[in-house]
Amino acid sequence: MGEAQIKATLSLERPGFKLDVDLDLPGNGVSVLFGHSGSGKTTLLRCIAGLEKASRGRIQFNGDTWQDKQQFLAPHRRPLGYVFQESGLFPHLTARQNLIFAMKRASDTIPGLTFGDTVSLLGIDKVLDKHPAELSGGERQRVAIARALLIHPRLLLMDEPLSSLDQARKQEILPYLEKLKKQVTLPIIYVTHSPDEVARLADHLVALEEGRVVASGTLTETLARLDFPIKLGEETGVVLEARVTERDEQWQLAKATFPGGDFWFRDSGFALGSEVRVRIFARDVSLALEKHHDTSIVNLLPAVVEEIATDEHAGLALVKLKVGDSPLVARLTHRSAHRLQLEAGKQVWAQIKSVAIIQ
Amino acid sequence: MGFSDADLTAIWLTVKLASVVTILLLIIGTPIAWWLTRTRSKWKGPVNAVVALPLILPPSVLGFYLLVAMGPNGPLGALTQSLGLGTLPFTFAGLVVASIIYSLPFVVQPIHNAMEALGRQPLEVAATLRAGPWDTFFHVVLPLAKPGFISAAVLGFAHTVGEFGVVLMIGGNIPGETKVISEQIYDHDEALDYAQAHWLAGAMVVFAFVVLAVLYSFNRRGSQTGVVGGY
Numbered sequence: 357m358g359e360a361q362i363k364a365t366l367s368l369e370r371p372g373f374k375l376d377v378d379l380d381l382p383g384n385g386v387s388v389l390f391g392h393s394g395s396g397k398t399t400l401l402r403c404i405a406g407l408e409k410a411s412r413g414r415i416q417f418n419g420d421t422w423q424d425k426q427q428f429l430a431p432h433r434r435p436l437g438y439v440f441q442e443s444g445l446f447p448h449l450t451a452r453q454n455l456i457f458a459m460k461r462a463s464d465t466i467p468g469l470t471f472g473d474t475v476s477l478l479g480i481d482k483v484l485d486k487h488p489a490e491l492s493g494g495e496r497q498r499v500a501i502a503r504a505l506l507i508h509p510r511l512l513l514m515d516e517p518l519s520s521l522d523q524a525r526k527q528e529i530l531p532y533l534e535k536l537k538k539q540v541t542l543p544i545i546y547v548t549h550s551p552d553e554v555a556r557l558a559d560h561l562v563a564l565e566e567g568r569v570v571a572s573g574t575l576t577e578t579l580a581r582l583d584f585p586i587k588l589g590e591e592t593g594v595v596l597e598a599r600v601t602e603r604d605e606q607w608q609l610a611k612a613t614f615p616g617g618d619f620w621f622r623d624s625g626f627a628l629g630s631e632v633r634v635r636i637f638a639r640d641v642s643l644a645l646e647k648h649h650d651t652s653i654v655n656l657l658p659a660v661v662e663e664i665a666t667d668e669h670a671g672l673a674l675v676k677l678k679v680g681d682s683p684l685v686a687r688l689t690h691r692s693a694h695r696l697q698l699e700a701g702k703q704v705w706a707q708i709k710s711v712a713i714i715q
Numbered sequence: 716m717g718f719s720d721a722d723l724t725a726i727w728l729t730v731k732l733a734s735v736v737t738i739l740l741l742i743i744g745t746p747i748a749w750w751l752t753r754t755r756s757k758w759k760g761p762v763n764a765v766v767a768l769p770l771i772l773p774p775s776v777l778g779f780y781l782l783v784a785m786g787p788n789g790p791l792g793a794l795t796q797s798l799g800l801g802t803l804p805f806t807f808a809g810l811v812v813a814s815i816i817y818s819l820p821f822v823v824q825p826i827h828n829a830m831e832a833l834g835r836q837p838l839e840v841a842a843t844l845r846a847g848p849w850d851t852f853f854h855v856v857l858p859l860a861k862p863g864f865i866s867a868a869v870l871g872f873a874h875t876v877g878e879f880g881v882v883l884m885i886g887g888n889i890p891g892e893t894k895v896i897s898e899q900i901y902d903h904d905e906a907l908d909y910a911q912a913h914w915l916a917g918a919m920v921v922f923a924f925v926v927l928a929v930l931y932s933f934n935r936r937g938s939q940t941g942v943v944g945g946y
Contacts (some may be wrong), residue, residue, distance in 0.1 A: 405843060406842075407839050407842070407843075430842070430847075431839070431842040431843060432841075432842045432843075432844075432845050432846055432847050433845075436843065437843065438839075438840075438843035440836065440839075440840065442836070444836055444837070444839075444840040446837065446840070446855065446859070447859070448858045448859055448861075457844060457854070458844050461844055461845040461846060461850075462845075463845070503844070504843070507843075507844055507845060513843075
């Protein structure tokens with residue numbers, strides 16, 4: 357975590373809704389505000405942008421005060437870029453003119469991407485001379501992201517940028533967002549209700565419920581919390597950062613190493629040394645007391661039980677494990693947990709049936 | 716047959732009046748429409764009602780009060796006299812003032828509707844692109860509300876051309892100064908000169924039809940391309 361950071365202490369009341377947060381976000385990477393609709397995540401983002409005025413609050417960015425008792429910096433004076441749910445492209449301008457609108461008003465003092473870099477980063481060179489009405493939803497959103505970058509922001513805010521798109525369009529844009537994340541050093545605050553987007557994009561995760569922050573921390577640690585307040589059901593699991601360290605050409609497998617161990621996965625052409633993000637669902641992890649060799653499961657990792665909790669269904673248990681320095685969550689029946697006499701501190705073998713490489 | 720010299724003078728005067736009034740109304744009406752769009756003030760309702768009054772008041776009522784206000788003892792009259800301009804009734808300037816009030820709703824309402832239809836988002840988007848309020852107004856609101864301005868200009872012009880009652884009361888029917896087409900037709904009619912009246916009256920019908928036909932086809936095209944417009 358760098359020096360730069362975002363501090364927001366806000367409270368705001370609307371009929372039937374109350375936002376009351378005290379938030380500290382890192383000044384780099386992607387911070388995801390995650391929650392169901394009505395949890396206040398979009399309102400919080402709008403308050404940070406100044407589009408909504410919290411009755412009481414204090415917002416600081418890199419030591420600059422955007423809002424406190426005495427002052428309220430107008431949104432057009434805050435060095436931020438904003439991507440709306442619906443693209444918000446100006447319909448009377450072509451894609452190119454929309455981008456130029458931002459460039460004309462971009463800050464001279466803040467360095468940022470050039471027009472050419474931005475256009476190629478988002479792959480929009482072929483649609484520049486079309487009007488928004490002639491673009492697909494995915495293209496519109498990519499132009500909107502490019503426009504938000506060309507204003508040369510110090511902070512990029514994205515409000516569910518994929519929520520208006522169908523599944524295929526989402527899959528079309530996600531790689532661009534991952535590329536964006538790798539290529540720009542800009543801190544990003546990203547609002548979503550999708551666990552998939554959290555797993556793929558978040559570095560820091562903030563869970564919101566009924567206008568309150570109910571969990572906040574690094575992605576890996578926060579997702580592994582058994583008391584994580586937002587139920588993810590089948591998508592319960594962990595996300596680990598790993599590095600590709602070996603390739604088995606004969607069996608078309610690659611090996612990813614993470615702090616605490618490594619595992620094999622289907623090789624889809626990752627270069628040795630490349631950083632990958634690995635998602636392991638709790639439903640794909642089973643436990644054994646001994647290392648079994650007579651099993652088809654490739655990835656067997658020695659682990660220590662840290663904590664056991666009941667899942668949404670009373671018959672199921674979630675078991676948090678430590679594999680070296682990394683957390684892992686397994687889902688099993690309470691009967692199995694009882695039969696294996698699982699308890700905190702017990703040594704077990706985690707059998708991982710499948711892992712998903714998501715970056 | 717054809718237009719007489721007096722007819723042509725009346726036509727020229729009418730076009731001049733309608734042009735001046737339309738330009739002034741766009742200048743006056745735009746801030747009013749913008750204020751009505753943006754305000755959360757409790758005065759929004761009353762101001763809206765005042766703007767719309769000329770739609771339902773008989774022109775004679777409007778003309779009567781304008782005459783009183785602009786007369787030597789009225790507040791407007793006192794103002795113009797203290798400025799050394801004399802009084803406005805029975806002058807071209809008086810007609811302009813009366814027509815502005817008479818045609819105000821026809822200009823304010825289309826602009827207001829177009830601005831209202833933009834919604835909040837374009838303004839918020841502009842703010843996150845570092846556009847200040849004036850920048851946003853000129854580069855986002857005006858171009859997006861353009862169809863509303865075109866409707867407003869056409870309706871304001873046409874409605875001023877078509878007025879009669881207010882003009883009769885304020886203007887006093889002075890050739891070359893305040894005698895517009897509608898009054899010229901009235902004079903022909905009073906003089907039982909129906910042939911002459913037909914020329915002007917027929918021209919007015921054609922004018923009104925062409926204006927409305929153009930306006931409606933323009934608005935339909937506008938709505939097909941998704942541009943906000945209408946009134």
